[in-house]
Amino acid sequence: ALSDTVALGGIEIPMMVDLGYDKNFSVAVTAASSCMGPIIPPSLPMIMAATMTGLSVSKMFMAGIVPGILMGGGMALVSYVISRKYPKREHMSSFREILKSGREAIWAIIMTLIILFGIIGGMVTPTEASIICIVYGTFVGFVIYRKLTLKSFYQCLQQTVSSAASIMALVAFANVFAYILTKERIPNMIAEAMLNLTSNKYILL
Secondary structure, three states: OHHHHHHHHHHHHHHHHHOOOOHHHHHHHHHHHHOOOOOOOOOHHHHHHHHHHOOOHHHHHHHHHHHHHHHHHHHHHHHHHHHOOOOOOOOOOOHHHHHHHHHHHHHHHHHHHHHHHHHHOOOOOHHHHHHHHHHHHHHHHHHHOOOOOHHHHHHHHHHHHHHHHHHHHHHHHHHHHHHHHHHOOHHHHHHHHHHHHOOOHHHHO
């Protein structure tokens, strides 16, 4: 969610302000919508959580779809109601323009479909899906879009190593913390303390 806000906010907020939206509304929309990032599959936090706890990645992805759609629909409705007070755009995209943009983005959309249907359908593991997408993305960048060069590819690898290192450090510390909790039986102590108060599941919740 933080990455979503930082990466997209730098582009979206100035554009919204230029179109007549005030800064408060622009920042609020960007910050609120970023919370959908970890919920809508394919979600990196879901994959990390599933890997660390032994849960099914495909089941977690399935569980995130409905809440994600409900959140997105709710935010879109609120944004629509609030944004009506702002000046209307001079040019509304026609169906043909939307279709053209969709055609240009189809290669990126296919990558998302490979991850989603591959993992949810049980055809590939998250690791295998990531390998397929790396090969696919490299092919599309070099051959289809022709915007990926050896220099930019090397820069991508550097950024990947940097971001992966920070994630792996978090996973490593989380595993150490989980080991200490298990060794000291802290979850059992908490559970026993709660159950000493009441055995009623609703009161516990």
